[in-house]
Amino acid sequence: MRIFLLRLTAKMLPALPTLCAIAGALLMFVVFLALQGKPALEACQLIYVGAFGSGFAWENTLQRAAPLMLTALCVAIPARTGLIIIGGEGAVALGGLACAVIPMMLPAAFPATPALLLMATAALVAGGAWIALAGWLRQYRGVNETISSLLLAYIALALFNHMVEGPLRHPESLNKPSTPPLPEEYLIGSLPGLDVHWGLFWGVLACIAMYVLVRHGVFGFSMSVVGGNVRAARLVGLPVNRIVLMACLLGGGAAGLAGMMEVAAIHGSANSALLAGYGYSGILVAFAARHNPLAIIACALVIGGIESSGSLLQRRLDLPGATTLVLQGLLFINLLAWESLTGWLGVWRLRLLETTRNPNRAVHA
Amino acid sequence: MTALSLETFGAGKSFGDFRALEDVSIQVAAGTVHALLGENGAGKSTLVKGLIGYSPLDQGRILLDGIEHAISSPRDAHALGIGMVYQHFTVAPGLTVAENLLLARGHLPWGISWVKERATLDAFMNTMPFRLALGSTVSGLSAGEKQKLELLKQLYLEHRFLILDEPTSVLTPQESEEVLGLVRDLAHRSELTVLMITHKFKEVMSFADEVTVLRKGKLVGHTKVEHTNPDELAKWMMGETRIAAAPKTRSPVKDKAPIGLEILRLCVASDRGTTAVNELSLKVRRGEIVGVAGISGNGQKELIEALLGQRRFLSGKISVNGVPYRATRNEMLQQKVFSLPEEPLHNACIAGMSVAENMALRNFDSPEMRRPGWRINRTAIRIRAQKLIAAFNVSPAFPDRPIGTLSGGNVQRAVLARELAEFATVLIAANPVFGLDFSAVSDIQARILAAREQGTAVLLVSEDLDELLELADTVLVMTNGRIVYAVDARSADRTTIGRYMGGHASSPRASLGGMVQHDDA
Known part of the structure; x- marks a missing residue:
């Protein structure tokens, strides 16, 4: 029994920095509110109620968590190969745009299923290519991928706005420039029995698939080797550049898919409402999950929940809408600060495992 | 400023059990x-780090102008007027010469009165035998000028005893002559005393007044330069040819053995963009160990990285078993090319991954290590690791332990287990036992010899001449990115090798002309 507990602790240790960060962020958030004379504890409670307190709250949370899972993969997968990509927002925009363009090119009364497949493929390719461009710049031109992906995201957003407000603008969209609305039958519906669209299903599926790939796939192992020590990867002849580009394609493709889901399930056309910052919140989710695809599912729920509780805080406590953003910011700072625990984790884990191996020997032996 | 004299008596220093310096009096x-x-x-x-206080000596006395002083930190050394110029530049490239000089002073007020400082610096420059424009930016200076700035910094700090650590390793021959000439003139004007670490006999012969030779932490000789010659210095440096230890029974290299590794006119650039490996050619037969000797920094690192696929090469050709080789995974697998790089944790392992995973880096994608399809078989990886750990005595014998937590010798054993798990036709090894303890060294050397007996072509690059003479069949000397000398290891003369390593061979090209390596014709 004791050994089982020790093993379990060893398995859960990687979650420690994230748990510490959440506690730290909540503490700072409470202080932040208390300094303004607001009822801090009540606010925390409302955040919980607004996120997970009712069926309606849950649906709202899941709705927001779905794209976050996909955009978090855009950070987490390249991170396996040692890249820090923060330009997922650009891939979301281009994925959404690509998805909105496809129906315009299809003949009328084209059947829905192949059309949706085409839209998804276009979104995957558009998002993947954009992030792969950042990977290419790094591998072949020595440009820092964090900066280039961020700058490429600005270009993507500009491109998106240009197309939506210019060449692709639907003449009837007067106040809110949009592409022509998707035909009714191309829209993605809700999951059976829930008021949450199918994007959630695909988001969870993508996270599980990526987890299996990373943990059990030969390619996942190659990615870890490249991310762990690129000199060793070259020594054993791994095609480092190809693996990095592939990881960027996968990550960018996931973010592109997020854009497609938002367009085809919620907005019905590509417009500026798509650019709600899912790409940036995804960075937070991926860091909270410490780039573990399974943990991304849980972290996306937490962040999605915090975001969806904003309106409740606004209504009940008269707090500004940006309050939840403050909490997210505090969470991110705490995550980065607690990340320094990682160095110790390996040592602790080793001790725990060694104790399970020789329960009678002293731990420090 | 007047020069300072320095003496040490019985200087000694240990690192753990290792005696790095013993009873050295200079x-x-x-x-x-x-x-x-x-x-x-x-x-x-070790000696100069003790003098500068960076890593204080644990035995012996230091006398300056006949008075004993304790030096326990660089601050002490600075206060006593001892300064050091390091092998690599320690200037701030974005700042001007004047700013760099001021920066060297360390303690600066919060506001700098540039008018006053400029006047002082101008006055200082006027007293110097060589000058640099105070306003010029350091990044625009040539290597020789940067080295002059390093010297000026020391003079500006009024250091009267200067330690130079291989001061010319980054300079062209012309720049070296100029800088060393300046240093000598300063010394002979009694403004400075200079202690200069060098590998190059030519610099000793033309610029030094006296020379002290150390070997394995001990003083072997001290003389005036006019009383000695490069041959004697080489003999002191390398040790007398040792009484040939009963040669281990080893089968001779077969004349007709196929060529395992061939390098033809290979050119490789260094990180700084200079040509580090310059049209280098060599051949290694199957069942032969070819050793490459040389002072580090003569292109060995770049050569090895190019062979291992860690660095692109500019031109030339590498062939393995007669087939062109560009270090791709497929070629490595098919031709069975393996390697033992130096600093295995840095070059050949992922510190955070387990021993088992690290042992699988070569074959995790092979059919035995994967389940049908695209999935990896961690059980197979673990079982194989357990076998290798037992066969190569890796300790502790836990395949799940992160490899970064093992000792250096065991990391190298684990890498050796991975690289020699199956028969290799070519093995590329670079300083494979550097920094390892005695038992790991003999273990790993025995494995390399065993691979040779089985018919592996071994290229062994090492900074340790003893190791090369013991293991290799042929010893090549690499200087300035070229092979300048080749000799049969059994008939090798350490003094001659030392002379070529020091770059003091009169005409390297000519001497190589007579010695064509393994020419069948």
């Missing part, structure tokens, strides 16, 4: 240039 007279000569690991750096 006398450096005021106003002279004193060369400190020795192989890598001879204790030169």
Whole structure:
């Protein structure tokens, strides 16, 4: 029994920095509110109620968590190969745009299923290519991928706005420039029995698939080797550049898919409402999950929940809408600060495992 | 400023059980240039690090102008007027010469009165035998000018005893002559005393007044330069040819053995963009160990990285078993090319991954290590690791332990297990036992010899001449990115090798002309 507990602790240790960060962020958030004379504890409670307190709250949370899972993969997968990509927002925009363009090119009364497949493929390719461009710049031109992906995201957003407000603008969209609305039958519906669209299903599926790939796939192992020590990867002849580009394609493709889901399930056309910052919140989710695809599912729920509780805080406590953003910011700072625990984790884990191996020997032996 | 004389008595220093410096007494007279000569690991750096206070000596006394002083930190050394110019530049490239000089002073007020400082610096420059424009930015200076700035910094700090650590390793021959000439003139004007670490006999012969030679942490000789010659220095540095230890029974290299590794006119650039490997050619037969000797920094690192696929090469050709080789995974697998790089944790392992995973880096994608399809078989990886750990005595014998937590010798054993798990046709090894303890060294060397007996072509690059002479069949000397000398290891003369390593061979090309390696014709 004791050994089982020790093993379990060893398995859960990687979650420690994230748990510490959440506690730290909540503490700072409470202080932040208390300094303004607001009822801090009540606010925390409302955040919980607004996120997970009712069926309606849950649906709202899941709705927001779905794209976050996909955009978090855009950070987490390249991170396996040692890249820090923060330009997922650009891939979301281009994925959404690509998805909105496809129906315009299809003949009328084209059947829905192949059309949706085409839209998804276009979104995957558009998002993947954009992030792969950042990977290419790094591998072949020595440009820092964090900066280039961020700058490429600005270009993507500009491109998106240009197309939506210019060449692709639907003449009837007067106040809110949009592409022509998707035909009714191309829209993605809700999951059976829930008021949450199918994007959630695909988001969870993508996270599980990526987890299996990373943990059990030969390619996942190659990615870890490249991310762990690129000199060793070259020594054993791994095609480092190809693996990095592939990881960027996968990550960018996931973010592109997020854009497609938002367009085809919620907005019905590509417009500026798509650019709600899912790409940036995804960075937070991926860091909270410490780039573990399974943990991304849980972290996306937490962040999605915090975001969806904003309106409740606004209504009940008269707090500004940006309050939840403050909490997210505090969470991110705490995550980065607690990340320094990682160095110790390996040592602790080793001790725990060694104790399970020789329960009678002293731990420090 | 007047030059300072320095003496040590019985200087010693240990790192753990290892005696890096033992009972070394040197006398450096005021106003002279004193060369400190020795192989890598001879204790030169340990001695000067003790003098500069960076890593204080644990035995012996230091006398300056005849008075004993304790030096326990660089601050002490600075206060006593001892300064050091390091092998690599320690200037701030974005700042001007004037700013760099001021920066060297360390303690600066919060506001700098540039008018006043400029006047002081101008006055200082006027007293110097060589000058640099105070306003010019350092990044625009040539390597020789940067080295002059390093010297100016020391003079500006009024250091009167200067330690130079291989001061010309980054300079062209012309720049070297100029800088060393300036240093000598300063010394002979009794403004400075200079202790200069070098590998190059030519610099000793033309610029030093006296020379001290260290070997394996001990003093082997001290003399005036006019009383000696490069041959004697090489003999001191390398040791007398040892009484040939009963040669281990080893089968001779077969004349008709196929060529395992062939390098033809290979050119490789260094990180700085200079040509590090310059049209280098060599051949290694199957069942032969070819050793490459040389002072580090002569292109060995770049050569090895190019062979291992860690660095692109500019031109030339590498063939393995007669087939062109560009270090791709497929070629490595098909031709069975394996390698033992130096610093295995840095070059060949992922510290955070387990021993088992690290042992699988070569074959995790092979059919035995994967389940049908695209999935990896961690059970197979673990079982194989357990076998290898037992066969190669890796300790502790836990396949799940992160490899970064193992000792250096065991990391290298684990890498060796991975690289020699199956028969290799070519093995590329670079300083494979550097920094390892005695048992790991003999273990790993025995494995390399065993691979040779089985018919592996081994290229062994090493800074340790003893290791090369013991293991290799043929020894090549690499200087300035070229092979300048080739000799049969059994008939090798250490003195001659040392002379070529020091770049003091009169005409390297001509001497190589007579010696064509393994020409069947």
